[in-house]
Amino acid sequence: GNSVTQMEGPVTLSEEAFLTINCTYTATGYPSLFWYVQYPGEGLQLLLKATKADDKGSNKGFEATYRKETTSFHLEKGSVQVSDSAVYFCALSAPGANSKLTFGKGITLSVRP
């Protein structure tokens, strides 16, 4: 079946530090890959996505590249801010008539001033 594995958390960084959150996946076919963010007390927001190999999704300074050879979709940001403190979920949607999202466990990022 389909699955998403995220690195263990939580992660605590100082402001302006470099961020990498690892995500690997297992899927049949060619899935679409997503990063969602959940700010404290809020619902999920789509952060970025990639729909085919070598695509790079980017938004708000975050980037992730769809690497089919390593089945990975790692999230990066060059300089984090306190406002980036949130829970980040990696997810995939495999092609099919009943497509649905499969989520990783999520990782909590805390950025201190």
Next chain:
Amino acid sequence: SAVISQKPSRDICQRGTSLTIQCQVDSQVTMMFWYRQQPGQSLTLIATANQGSEATYESGFVIDKFPISRPNLTFSTLTVSNMSPEDSSIYLCSVEEYREGYTFGSGTRLTVV
């Protein structure tokens, strides 16, 4: 992308009672999804709801506990029946949009006492 209005945003309920959560979308969508997010956990798909047919439930979820209605292409409800404290979670609805990915409602925070 679609805008989803979900209500109530939160509720505190007595055990043994039922709560119906509503999800209204500002555009017509084929499939709507209902997720559960238990405290500190990732999202788990409860069921997929297509208009005009019975919802399709994931393993571990049954219609008697989580009845779903989908009367038209812009609206759905999820009922959490005969609640117990273990049902305390965030419940989210989601829609899939062509080329846009998945959009989520802001969630319903349910506490069962």
